[in-house]
Amino acid sequence: MLLASIVDPAKVSRHYLGLARSHIMRVGSFGAQVKLKKLFYLIRPLVALDWMEQHGFAKLPPMSLPECLSQMDVPVDTGLAIRDLIDRKSRTREMGTGPIPGAIARYLEARYGHHEMNMRRVANDVARRARDRANAEAFYRKEVEAGFR
Template sequence: MRAIPSSLDPFVVSEVDRRLIAASADHDVRIPWAIESGSRAWGFPSPDSDYDCRFIFVRRREHYLTLWPARDVIETALDKTFDVNGWDLAKTVRLITKGNATAIEWLRSPIVYTGEIAFRDALLALANDVVERGSIARHYLHVARQQQVGAATLKRFFYVLRPAVALRWLADHPQESVPPMDLPALLAESSVPRSVTEAAMELIAAKAVTRELGAGTPPVILTQFVTNELDRAERFESLAPERDPAVVRSLADSFFRTQVG
């Protein structure tokens, strides 16, 4: 599977591809999933946004049967354009079972450099079976609250708005635990008022042509929406777990064994 929008720089995409091939060869791993994260995948890039490629890698079975395991992260050289790194499957599965929304979001990215659909779908199915909705909601709530601390900028506001809309999406989909990754999809799939959606899309359009939005005041309609959603989501702080930890661990182990067998 590959899904590369025309808006991405072909030279940069080629370099990302090269780094993925090199990482696979240098570390003797399989990379069944490699996507774009960050503002480009979240749906609100700036002209100078860097490229944040994230990937999941799987080692050969014998590499997991050692007293001296290798690092569970692979990193490539970081610069102003490229940020390419990945997580071992074991690390990814453990984080998913703990309700880490970042690991789950990688599976919903609209930008895919390379991917095995069966692997993605199986890992998504596992996430739906083991993730606590409360953990996902708390993740987005805490991310938004953290971004509200410090100097307020329009750029930072996007990092508050997206989690707020994700919380609305979770409220609108009570049987699901894995929201879309990008802001436009979150808006389209939730009950956000049309006026809020229009204001958000206007702000996205402004960011797309501005290298640095800088300090500024977001539209009142958006700040009020964020305040309401975050306040409403406080209920998730005391939400008790619903999953049996033993069942969660068993499902996670079973999935992991199928991938390294």
């Protein structure tokens, strides 16, 4: 699969950290009142980062939050609270506003701090970038040519 061969999980992890950082700036604090539906914009990148860490930053996490949670270790109370939010979201479009549930707030604060302090620097691997670009261009050419047959 092309994507798995050209995407650098280390760079994706930095992207997830940036997403978490921007949502934390919007929320203000982990004790704040939030739109509960939008809380997923903070939960997802931190769960993804933990999944990647637990899998050695060797591959990309599943896109599905429940699938991600099922493939990683997370505190029991946190997992239950996140699954409860997922269940509530599946039953209603609007979840209202409220405080971040305690187990989730503790998890988010701890894991955000952990990843901020321990995120690896991404090396500027010119050879890898050139190889990835060549692979992507070859794939694109093959797909375009197949469309003309």
